[in-house]
Amino acid sequence: MNIYFLIAGILCVLLGVVHSILGEYLIFHPKREKGKLVPTKTNPGLRERHLRIIWATWHLASFFGWCIGAFLVKIAMAPTTLDTAFTNFMITVAAITMFASSGLVLLGTKGKHPGWIVLLVIAILLVIGS
Numbered sequence: 687m688n689i690y691f692l693i694a695g696i697l698c699v700l701l702g703v704v705h706s707i708l709g710e711y712l713i714f715h716p717k718r719e720k721g722k723l724v725p726t727k728t729n730p731g732l733r734e735r736h737l738r739i740i741w742a743t744w745h746l747a748s749f750f751g752w753c754i755g756a757f758l759v760k761i762a763m764a765p766t767t768l769d770t771a772f773t774n775f776m777i778t779v780a781a782i783t784m785f786a787s788s789g790l791v792l793l794g795t796k797g798k799h800p801g802w803i804v805l806l807v808i809a810i811l812l813v814i815g816s
Contacts, residue, residue, distance in 0.1 A: 784812065785809040
């Protein structure tokens with residue numbers, strides 16, 4: 687078992703969970719009418735359809751994180767049963783994705799959003815585990 691990939695995979699899943707829960711609570715809850723799943727209360731300059739796609743995209747990021755996390759946990763748990771070249775490709779792509787995502791969040795939030803740190807830790811774990 688590759689403990690680095692396992693920890694990275696678990697961090698991906700946890701980051702996605704925290705991302706969705708905090709996003710719902712801090713960002714989308716005030717924009718939602720009681721009893722509605724999708725937020726519809728807009729501000730000037732933000733149309734309802736734009737708010738809806740922002741909400742959907744917010745949760746897509748979490749889903750994609752869970753997917754990458756599942757891949758990493760699978761690779762961590764059964765490294766000898768998987769094709770080595772494909773596994774190396776998946777780890778490389780995941781590491782690049784996490785490094786780029788970390789940089790994007792760091793740049794976009796001027797370092798004020800802690801998500802960039804978790805993404806960077808995941809990327810580093812993937813490099814170390816390789």
